[in-house]
Structures are given as C-alpha cells and as structure tokens.
Amino acid sequence: MKRLASLLAIAALVATACTSSSSTPAPASGGTLVVGLNGDMVFADPSLVSDGNSLYVGANVIQGLVGLKPGTISEVIPVLATDLPTVSADGKTYTFKLRTGVKFHDGSDFNAAAVKFNYDRWKAYTKGDLQDNAYYYGAVFGGFGDASNISSVDASDATTVVINLKTPQSNFLLASTLAVFGIQSPTALQKDNADTTPLKDNKYAQGQGESMVGTGPFMFKSWTPNDSIVIVRNPSYWDSANAAKLDQVTFKPFGDSTATLQALQSGGIDLAFSISPLDVATAKGAGLTMIDRGASCNQLNLDINQSVGGSPTIYANKSVRTAVAEALNKDSYVTAFYSGLGKAPTGFMPSATTGFKTETLPAYDATKATADLKAAGLTADQLTVDLYYPSNVVRPYMPDPKGIATAIANDLTKVGFTVNLKTEDWKGGYVSDATGGKFPLYLFGWTCDWAGADNFLYTAWFGYQDNKPNAQFGWANDQANTLMLKALGEPTVDAANADWGQVQDLLAQDLPMVPIVNSQPPGAMSSKVHGFVGASNGIEYFNTVTVTK
Amino acid sequence: MLRFIVRRVLGAIPVLFGLSVILFLFLRLLPGGGPAVAILGQHATPQLIAQINETQGFDHPLYVQYLDYLGRLFRGDFGASVIDGRTVAESFAIRFPATVELTIGALIFAVGLGIPLGRLAARHPNSWIDGVVTAISLFGISIPVFVLGYTLTFFFAVQLHWLPAFGQIDPRLNVPPVTHFAIIDALLAGNWYVVDAVAHLILPSIALGSIPLAVITRITRASVIDVSNEDYVRTARAKGLTDRRVNSRHIMRNAWLPVTTVIGLQVGALLAGAVLTETVFTWNGVGSWVVTSIQNHDYIVVQSLILIFATIFLTVNLIVDVGYAFLNPRIRYS
Numbered sequence: 001m002k003r004l005a006s007l008l009a010i011a012a013l014v015a016t017a018c019t020s021s022s023s024t025p026a027p028a029s030g031g032t033l034v035v036g037l038n039g040d041m042v043f044a045d046p047s048l049v050s051d052g053n054s055l056y057v058g059a060n061v062i063q064g065l066v067g068l069k070p071g072t073i074s075e076v077i078p079v080l081a082t083d084l085p086t087v088s089a090d091g092k093t094y095t096f097k098l099r100t101g102v103k104f105h106d107g108s109d110f111n112a113a114a115v116k117f118n119y120d121r122w123k124a125y126t127k128g129d130l131q132d133n134a135y136y137y138g139a140v141f142g143g144f145g146d147a148s149n150i151s152s153v154d155a156s157d158a159t160t161v162v163i164n165l166k167t168p169q170s171n172f173l174l175a176s177t178l179a180v181f182g183i184q185s186p187t188a189l190q191k192d193n194a195d196t197t198p199l200k201d202n203k204y205a206q207g208q209g210e211s212m213v214g215t216g217p218f219m220f221k222s223w224t225p226n227d228s229i230v231i232v233r234n235p236s237y238w239d240s241a242n243a244a245k246l247d248q249v250t251f252k253p254f255g256d257s258t259a260t261l262q263a264l265q266s267g268g269i270d271l272a273f274s275i276s277p278l279d280v281a282t283a284k285g286a287g288l289t290m291i292d293r294g295a296s297c298n299q300l301n302l303d304i305n306q307s308v309g310g311s312p313t314i315y316a317n318k319s320v321r322t323a324v325a326e327a328l329n330k331d332s333y334v335t336a337f338y339s340g341l342g343k344a345p346t347g348f349m350p351s352a353t354t355g356f357k358t359e360t361l362p363a364y365d366a367t368k369a370t371a372d373l374k375a376a377g378l379t380a381d382q383l384t385v386d387l388y389y390p391s392n393v394v395r396p397y398m399p400d401p402k403g404i405a406t407a408i409a410n411d412l413t414k415v416g417f418t419v420n421l422k423t424e425d426w427k428g429g430y431v432s433d434a435t436g437g438k439f440p441l442y443l444f445g446w447t448c449d450w451a452g453a454d455n456f457l458y459t460a461w462f463g464y465q466d467n468k469p470n471a472q473f474g475w476a477n478d479q480a481n482t483l484m485l486k487a488l489g490e491p492t493v494d495a496a497n498a499d500w501g502q503v504q505d506l507l508a509q510d511l512p513m514v515p516i517v518n519s520q521p522p523g524a525m526s527s528k529v530h531g532f533v534g535a536s537n538g539i540e541y542f543n544t545v546t547v548t549k
Numbered sequence: 550m551l552r553f554i555v556r557r558v559l560g561a562i563p564v565l566f567g568l569s570v571i572l573f574l575f576l577r578l579l580p581g582g583g584p585a586v587a588i589l590g591q592h593a594t595p596q597l598i599a600q601i602n603e604t605q606g607f608d609h610p611l612y613v614q615y616l617d618y619l620g621r622l623f624r625g626d627f628g629a630s631v632i633d634g635r636t637v638a639e640s641f642a643i644r645f646p647a648t649v650e651l652t653i654g655a656l657i658f659a660v661g662l663g664i665p666l667g668r669l670a671a672r673h674p675n676s677w678i679d680g681v682v683t684a685i686s687l688f689g690i691s692i693p694v695f696v697l698g699y700t701l702t703f704f705f706a707v708q709l710h711w712l713p714a715f716g717q718i719d720p721r722l723n724v725p726p727v728t729h730f731a732i733i734d735a736l737l738a739g740n741w742y743v744v745d746a747v748a749h750l751i752l753p754s755i756a757l758g759s760i761p762l763a764v765i766t767r768i769t770r771a772s773v774i775d776v777s778n779e780d781y782v783r784t785a786r787a788k789g790l791t792d793r794r795v796n797s798r799h800i801m802r803n804a805w806l807p808v809t810t811v812i813g814l815q816v817g818a819l820l821a822g823a824v825l826t827e828t829v830f831t832w833n834g835v836g837s838w839v840v841t842s843i844q845n846h847d848y849i850v851v852q853s854l855i856l857i858f859a860t861i862f863l864t865v866n867l868i869v870d871v872g873y874a875f876l877n878p879r880i881r882y883s
Binding site for chain 2: 032034039040042043050051127128129131132133135139198199200202205206224225226227228230248250252253254255256258259262263265266267268269286392424425427428429430431432435436446447460465466471
C-alpha cells in the first residue's frame with residue numbers, strides 16, 4: 001500500500017511537471033478550442049433565446065447592426081453598419097448605413113432588405129412558443145405585432161435601413177447590441193421554415209441541419225444536444241483583419257462546477273466559461289490562467305420588502321432599512337465568498353453601467369446601526385426576522401447563497417436582530433415567491449441584459465407593474481416611477497441619463513434595497529490559450545483566440 | 550411458461566398506470582412557477598410565468614392535463630420538453646445508448662471482478678484474504694458514488710492525466726454521432742478512436758459498478774460457501790475428483806443461481822446509480838437528463854422518463870424470473 005502511494009505521488013509529480021513546462025509561442029492560426037459552458041444551448045435560433053449559453057455561442061456566429069467593443073459592457077460600436085446610426089431630433093427615427101460586400105454563411109447577400117426581413121420577422125412572432133421564448137424582443141420593444149414600439153423598418157436602398165419608432169426609446173441603441181438582434185439570412189430562414197411551431201417541429205431552432213446562418217467570423221456546424229456545439233471558421237469573413245484564427249470552437253455543456261474545473265485541469269477542455277469563486281485558489285495553484293472579466297455587470301442585493309401580503313413590514317420604517325444597511329460588512333463578504341473578485345457597490349448599479357451615478361450609501365457601522373434600530377422602537381417580537389436565501393443554485397453574483405446569508409445574519413444579529421434563516425429551492429419556488437412579493441428580506445440579484453440604467457433600475461427592480469409598485473419591494477414612489485418612464489422615453493441617452501441620475505438620488509434617499517456586491521464572475525483557461533478577451537456581460541468573442549498545441 | 554409471462558405483463562399495466570398518476574400529481578404539486586421559471590430565468594415575473602403557463606396549457610384543470618397526457622401516451626407520443634422543444638423520443642434516442650454503454654461497462658467491471666473475488670474469498674473463508682475481500686466490498690457499498698467519482702477523476706485525470714475526466718469521447722476528435730454508442734461511433738470513425746472511447750468508459754464504469762461489485766462479491770462468496778458444504782460436494786471429493794472438477798462441475802454450476810438473480814436485479818440499481826454517475830462524469834445519458842429535467846420542472850419529460858425507467862425495471866425483473874425458471878429445473882411456474 002505504501003509503495004502504491006509513493007508510486008502515485010511520483011506519477012503525480014511527473015504529470016504536473018509535464019503540464020507546466022509548455023510555454024511555446026502561440027501559432028498564427030488553426031486548431032480546435034474546447035470551451036466548457038454552464039449548460040446546453042436552448043435553441044440555435046438566437047432570436048428565440050434569452051439564456052446565457054445560447055447567446056454566448058450565438059454572438060460568435062451572428063452579428064447585429066451594432067455591437068459592443070470586445071471586453072466592454074457599454075461601448076457601442078458599429079458592426080454590420082458602417083457607423084453608429086443618425087438619430088432624428090425627436091428620437092424616433094434611426095438611420096443605419098450598412099456595410100457592402102458582406103455575405104451570409106449560406107452565400108446570400110447581406111443588405112437592407114435582409115435587415116428589414118429580420119426585424120419584421122421578430123415583430124410578427126405569433127403568440128405561444130415563439131413569443132414565449134423571444135423574451136428580449138417583447139421586453140425591449142414593449143411587445144409584438146401592434147404592441148411593438150417599432151412602427152416600421154424601411155429599406156430605402158440596398159445599404160440604408162431606417163427604423164421608425166412610435167415613441168422615442170433611450171435604450172434603443174444599447175439594447176440593439178444584444179445577440180438576439182443579430183441578422184440571419186432570409187434565404188435560410190425561409191428555406192428552413194424557421195418560424196415553424198410548435199418548436200418541437202422546428203429543425204432550424206433545434207439546430208438539426210442548417211441553423212444560425214449569420215455573418216460572423218464563425219459558422220454553425222453541428223449541435224448534439226447536451227453533448228457539444230461545434231462552430232467552425234468562416235473562410236470568407238467580411239472583416240479579414242478580424243477573421244477567426246482557430247479552425248473550430250467546440251462548446252461542451254457541464255452540469256456541475258467541480259466537473260468543469262476537473263475537466264479543465266485534466267486538459268479535456270481549454271477554457272471554462274465559469275468556475276466557482278470558491279475554486280479560484282485551486283485553479284491558480286494548478287497553473288490555470290484566470291479570465292479577466294473587467295468591469296462588473298451584475299449586482300447582488302439584500303432585497304427589502306416594505307409590504308408583504310398587503311400589510312406593511314417593519315422595513316416600511318426607514319430607520320430599520322438604514323440600520324440593516326449599516327450592519328453589513330460587505331467588504332468581508334467580497335473576501336470570503338468572491339475570492340476578492342468583486343466590490344461593494346458605490347451606488348445602485350454596477351459602476352460601468354450607462355447612466356450610473358455614485359451615491360453615498362450607509363457605511364458599515366455596527367454601533368450606528370444598533371442606535372438606529374433602537375430609535376425605530378421595535379418590540380423584541382418585531383426584531384425577530386426571517387431572512388431568505390435560495391438553495392440549489394449558484395449565480396454569478398451569488399456563488400454561495402447559504403454562506404452569504406449566514407454572514408449577513410451574523411451581522412444583523414450583532415446590531416439587535418434575531419434572524420431566522422429560511423430557504424427555498426431556486427426554481428422550485430424561490431424565484432416566483434421573491435418576484436411575487438412573498439419574502440420580507442431576501443437575497444436576490446441581477447445580471448445585466450444590457451448595461452443600461454433602465455435594465456437594472458426599471459426592468460429588474462423598481463418599474464411599476466400594472467400601475468402598482470413592484471411586489472418584490474413594495475416601494476411606492478410615484479415620482480421615481482414617473483422619472484423612469486420619462487427616462488425611457490427620452491430622445492437622447494444624455495437626457496435619459498439626467499433622469500436616471502435623479503432616480504438614483506431618490507433611491508439613495510429612500511434606500512428601498514441594500515446593494516451588496518458587484519462581482520466579476522470568474523472563469524479560467526489553460527495557459528495554452530492566447531488572445532482571449534473577457535467581459536462580464538456573458539458575451540465573449542473567439543475570433544482573436546489562438547491555442548498552442 | 551407462456552401463461553406466466555402473459556400474467557406478469559398484464560400485472561405490470563396497473564403498476565405503470567398507478568405510477569403515472571402518482572408521478573403526475575407529485576410533479577404538479579411541487580412548489581414554484583413550473584417550467585416557466587426555467588424558460589425565463591431571471592426574467593421570471595409573475596406576469597410572464599402566468600403567460601407561459603397559459604400558452605402551454607399548465608393552467609388547465611389537472612384531470613384535463615392528465616387525460617391529455619394519457620391520450621397522447623396511448624398514441625405512442627411521449628410528448629416534448631417545454632424547455633428546448635425536443636420530443637422525448639428524439640432525446641431518448643440520443644441519450645439511451647450512452648446509458649446502456651455505461652451500464653454494460655459497469656456490469657463488466659462488477660461481474661468481472663466480483664465473481665473471482667467472491668470465489669477467492671469463499672475458498673479461504675475467514676482468512677486474511679477473505680478479510681481483504683470483505684473490506685473491498687464494504688468500501689464499494691458504503692462510499693457514495695459521487696465521492697468515488699470525483700476522487701477517481703482527481704487522481705487519474707487531474708493528477709496523473711492517465712484517463713479522461715468527462716464525457717464519452719474527446720470532443721477534439723470530432724467523431725460524428727451516428728448510433729450515439731460512443732464506442733461504435735468511434736469504431737466507425739476509424740483511426741483507433743475506439744481506444745479513446747474505451748478510456749472514457751473506465752472511470753465512470755468503476756464508479757457506477759462499485760455497489761454492484763460489492764453485492765456480487767458478497768453473494769458469490771456466500772453462495773459458493775453454501776454449496777461447498779452440500780453433501781454432494783463432499784461425495785464428489787470423496788470419489789477422488791480433482792479440486793478443479795469439483796469447483797467447476799459441482800460447486801459453481803449450482804452457485805450460479807442466486808448470483809444470476811442478483812446480477813439481473815443490479816440492472817435496476819445501475820439505472821438509479823447512473824443518475825449520479827452521469828452527472829459527475831458529464832455523461833450524456835438518461836440519468837443526467839432526469840436530473841436536469843427535474844431541476845427545470847420539465848413535467849412531460851420527467852413523467853415519460855420515469856415511466857420508461859419503470860418499464861425497463863419491470864422488464865428486467867421479468868427476464869430474471871423467467872431466466873431463473875429456466876436455470877433451475879426445480880422451479881416451474883404454472
């Protein structure tokens with residue numbers, strides 16, 4: 001037994017020595033990169049998805065009129081358009097000039113008619129399977145068909161597209177960078193009956209044959225459900241300077257973060273989109289390169305509900321909310337649960353978000369929190385509170401829900417609360433109960449869809465629903481809601497940002513929730529991977545990547 | 550015999566029917582927003598959840614939904630996933646071969662090692678050899694499959710790089726999935742890719758086979774010792790037959806009976822174990838599919854899968870019973 005153990009140890013040493021001695025220069029091109037994803041794609045038609053995995057793959061294959069500068073979350077650049085659009089003074093007409101000589105992967109021409117075809121197609125999605133899955137179109141443009149804020153799309157000539165809005169929409173340009181608004185080949189969409197419902201009969205959406213026919217540096221090759229998604233280099237990419245260097249990228253879905261890390265350490269995959277922050281030290285120790293994700297695009301909050309089931313909670317009292325905010329030692333959570341890959345927020349959104357304004361949030365001060373809580377004059381009974389956290393889930397902003405909840409509970413206990421920790425399964429009740437307004441105090445967060453103030457402040461959190469305050473917070477502030485609606489309808493981003501600034505001031509005044517952390521979700525790659533640019537919004541491009549043998 | 554089989558098959562129908570009702574109710578009574586939450590992710594507002602439940606018919610009365618499901622089942626339609634739109638039949642055709650491959654791998658490991666170990670222990674009862682074998686089987690039965698799986702991966706894949714850590718075949722080889730049996734597909738692709746496919750099968754087979762290994766070892770040992778003490782064995786030895794002849798002709802032939810039964814019954818345990826093993830090894834089989842479908846509240850898929858699992862289990866039991874009757878002339882069903 002001893003001999004076996006020493007043999008194993010020697011073999012382990014040899015194996016480690018072998019793996020860490022590779023520092024050959026990067027080749028110019030060729031090869032396959034294997035990328036571990038958190039799960040499988042859902043559909044191979046990016047206009048029908050809203051999940052991270054599908055969009056991650058899709059963004060490398062199809063392109064929109066505009067996109068984000070690689071590695072940033074809010075710098076809009078033209079992609080299939082030659083420049084950013086010209087916008088009419090009333091903010092209702094966006095005119096895009098298109099690139100010439102661009103071809104879709106099936107060889108057909110990209111032009112204004114193709115853009116119009118795509119925009120018209122999304123707008124015409126029928127109720128049921130198509131609308132249920134095309135979340136983003138509905139969310140960005142307020143609905144489908146007549147409900148859509150896009151009144152018409154005109155292809156005035158082959159290289160000019162005019163998008164006419166019914167009312168100005170300040171988030172139009174930033175939201176247009178979403179991979180779901182990528183332009184696909186009308187020829188392919190028609191030939192493959194891409195609008196077939198139910199989706200079980202839709203081969204284009206299921207990626208069984210021709211799918212994702214776009215203009216990107218990679219082309220869709222195959223998808224074996226839950227096993228692998230293969231994209232290959234587009235040999236006739238329109239932007240030769242940025243053509244893909246790799247021959248192929250294979251995406252492999254994993255169901256478990258331990259398995260992903262082990263796959264990376266064993267050399268079975270080259271890059272893991274996501275590893276647990278708790279594994280960062282292990283990954284570094286194993287000689288893996290951590291992905292630099294740049295500015296954060298997510299936020300974990302301690303959500304506070306001022307009204308549950310129609311009656312006010314103790315948190316309707318601002319002193320109590322302030323006491324809660326002051327009680328939390330956020331920096332200690334960043335160290336303990338995020339391996340330092342995050343920051344305590346300096347406002348109500350991640351700081352790189354368009355429209356962000358720095359606000360003075362209550363600083364960590366247990367003594368002051370104790371005093372504020374005393375001043376609120378609550379009975380011992382009222383000071384016994386429930387704190388909810390989700391189980392069976394890990395989110396980029398919430399690597400260890402139970403651990404974070406326990407740390408928060410400890411901090412709250414120190415200032416005079418008696419905390420009962422409670423949990424529910426994430427999909428089995430937590431999400432619906434949280435958004436349905438059943439929890440008084442709970443962990444919840446948001447990963448940006450696009451890095452705009454509207455996406456966090458209005459869509460995710462405080463926009464009124466059916467003319468009532470979002471049940472999630474029970475925060476009634478008509479002034480803030482009116483300002484948010486005004487911001488959404490401003491003709492320019494600058495005008496909107498001024499409104500968003502005022503909204504954030506109101507939030508700082510009222511403190512309807514406690515921002516906890518903006519994290520940089522960790523990912524890791526083998527030292528053989530070069531030229532990869534990370535971003536925290538879940539869109540990363542592989543055209544610049546090379547891999548050494 | 551035929552009557553026996555017919556009776557067993559007919560007897561299975563109410564079992565499956567009852568199971569389908571219980572499953573159906575159980576799934577629908579789970580808390581949460583149903584599959585809509587899995588579709589919508591962080592965008593799952595009460596309004597959007599209600600919209601999806603409406604379009605997918607999840608807001609209809611339960612009995613209507615059940616009858617609808619049953620009706621389609623009778624037409625051979627197992628339904629489709631609400632999440633990715635794939636029919637159960639289609640996904641099953643992709644994933645079942647992987648599970649069969651893993652089950653066979655685990656059985657080869659468990660039987661191939663379990664029977665020799667059991668015989669070895671039986672030949673030296675209460676010796677140190679017996680002790681070691683007992684220790685191995687106790688270890689096999691008591692260590693959780695996922696712990697064993699991760700430990701094996703850590704040593705043999707992460708540290709030693711001897712064997713792959715996940716999946717059925719190296720994704721870099723681009724083996725086209727034809728039959729979805731990785732080994733057969735690798736053979737078809739040529740280039741000795743089959744070596745890679747077999748290497749991928751080793752660690753998951755050991756992890757999944759550990760419990761059946763323990764059971765088979767124990768039963769073989771007990772059965773061999775039992776038979777060895779029979780009068781006819783003593784008689785055979787007294788007649789001066791060689792040890793080898795006594796072992797093969799008189800002991801093993803009779804000791805096989807309970808061992809065969811146990812091997813058959815282990816198939817059920819293997820299906821259950823596959824749920825964990827496939828998750829640990831990112832094995833694209835039916836087991837990991839059950840896990841994700843339950844997590845996503847993908848009602849239709851879970852219902853159909855459990856029914857299929859139950860049918861497989863009942864069928865295997867039936868085959869074991871029939872096989873038992875064939876092997877053992879003393880037992881005849883009427």
